[in-house]
Amino acid sequence: MEFTKQFLRAKNPCANGFRWFVRHVEDGVGYQQALDQLVAAGRVDDALWLLGQFGPTNAVLRADGLEAEAVVFAGTVQVRGGIDVDGVIHAGRSIHAGGGIRAGGAIVAGEDIRAGASIRGQGRLHCGGDLRADWGVEVQESLHCGGELRAAWDVVCGGALEVGAGAFVGQDLTVHGDMACGKGLRVGGHLSGAGSLRAGQGIVVGGAIGGVMHLEAGWGIKAGESIRANGAIKAGESLCAREDIRAGDGYGIFAGLNVQEPAWEDCAQVWAQRLPAGLRSGVWMGPSAI
Incomplete structure (x- = not known):
């Protein structure tokens, strides 16, 4: 062109x-x-406007390593080592790095972002496809992933987190805004939030769930420790916590919202150390055995 x-x-x-x-x-x-x-002239916003007007290409930028003030590339960026950018890195297609990705501004790709180490950005992170990091992910602003999110270590997000498919976090997940997953959410460590959390399917957390406002899952919610929210807790099927399940003052706890009441004993079980205060639906089964 x-x-x-x-x-x-x-x-x-x-x-x-x-x-x-x-x-x-x-x-x-x-x-x-x-x-x-x-x-090169420092007109990064104009370059981003131009990319937005004319869209991505099939070009591929290949390099052993990439260090720059800013990168705006219409195709795919493929780097064998790491990427270190002082400002934004924006690719019309995908960003693939054998090492880590660090940016002083936004990290944006029209398709996938993959890193062989950590991904760290001082701005927002946006990818239209899958996001995968062999280590952790840390961004100071919002994180949007149109496909599946996979990180072996922690994920820390300074704003809202939105995942179009499922999310798999090997260690802790910390989000300072709302969280939304189109499918399931699995966290190996603790889950800590500041806004509301909704998953289209199930939520499984190895540690505790805490800090969130409203907590909602289309399927069940399970935590290796406690489940605590400042608002309501809603599960389409069962709730299970090794410790307590606690909603905010004046809010209820609901299990089995997506199953018929006659099936509650099988599909709307509530497992916790003690009967949760404010349990509005579902059947309390007693302390969790697992």
Whole structure:
């Protein structure tokens, strides 16, 4: 794809950006070359606007390692080692790194993001496909994953967390905003939140669930320690905690919301050290044996 001033004008760019383009970019320049020139001049926002207008390509950027002020690439970024960027890294397709990924700004990919070590960003993280880290993930702002999220270590998110499919976290999950998973959520350690949490399927946590506002799962909820929320607790099927299950003051605990009442003894069991206060539906079975 080649750019001309007339071609760009048809996209209604801002006056300031168009003037800079006219003065510094020759007619007929390639798409990626135009993006590179904008980034090199410090006009990263203009490069992101251009990528948003013309979309991704099938180009592949291959490197042994990648260090830069910022990266805006229309295709896929494939790096054998690590990626270290002071600002944003934005790929129209995927970002694959054999080592870690660190960015001082946002980390964005239209498709997958995969790292052989940790992923750390000072801004938001957004990927249209799967997110996979062989170590942990830490972002200061929101995290959006359109597919499946898998991290072997901790996941720490400074804003909201949204996962289109299932999420699998090997150690602790800490989120300072709302959490939503389209399918199931499995956490090997503790789950700590500040907003509400909803999973379309089940929630399984090896440690404790705490800090969240409302807690809801389309299937069951199970924790190796306690289940505590500041609001309501709602499960489509059963609830199970080795310790206590506790909702916020004035809120209820509901099991079996997605099954018929005659099936509660089989599909809406509530296991906890003691009868949960505010249990509105389901059958308390006593202390959990597992």
